[in-house]
Amino acid sequence: MSAGTPSAHSLTAQDLAVSLAGRAILSEVDCALHPGELLALLGPNGAGKTTLVRALAGLLPPAAGQVRLGGRDLAALGRHERARAIAYLPQGGTVAWPLPVKAVVALGRLPHGAEPDALAPGDHAAVARAMRATDIEALAERSVLALSGGERARVLLARALAVEAGVLLCDEPVATLDPQHQLAVMDVLKAEARQGRAVAVVMHDLALAARFADRIAILKGGRLVAQGAPREVLTRAGVAHAFAVEALVEERDDGLLVLPWRLPR
């Protein structure tokens, strides 16, 4: 990670602190998210992952330090410019209105000035790509309020993908998905990174993180306690330190297998 990156799509937090309700939640966080890479953000419940992702999205002001996009302070960007540059999938998102699935995905085009009832061809194409990638084409006309939790999660991911932003921040996008869709969504996120986007994914599944992440960052108690390639970070000792569990860690020909196995004896 290098601060002050020249890329327009690199997102960097420098000495970032965030407070909520007068309580320090994040302290001295230095991390960067680069185009072309998938970063998995891990950590125990309450560690500050959502808070960090919201700060990276420009939705929470730093108490100290700053977040920069391509070298520019995020706070200096207009709301629309920021929304075009950074797509954010919140944790456990909901939709309040009985909109058809396709209309919900099309909301991802609003930062580009799209009129919900009169999408331009480019907007239609982006919506179609996002729906195909998340396997929700068959749900297009269904009300988003009448979906299962996993179906709704894929619709909301499609809305974030439809933005086609340079930076994609996803808070627990696979937590409610069945195994096939977990793998499919991770494939999609990896492909987004390979197309040049900077992708950060908050997750709890160490096996998926080890399989798919280019880099892993672990938060604990509001501080980054580890950053690096999965093999460097998800060692038995690293997992034990971060999560207080014993894990099976095995090198395989096709990747790294990491499986939380039992509580420490």
Ligand SMILES: Nc1ncnc2c1ncn2[C@@H]1O[C@H](COP(=O)(O)OP(=O)(O)OP(=O)(O)O)[C@@H](O)[C@H]1O
């Ligand atoms: N609005 C708020 N006001 C005060 N404290 C908050 C607020 N939102 C979150 N917190 C606290 O901040 C800490 C970090 O919360 P955060 O949601 O960032 O954790 P997380 O790592 O995403 O957790 P999880 O894995 O459970 O989703 C927690 O202790 C939480 O109770």
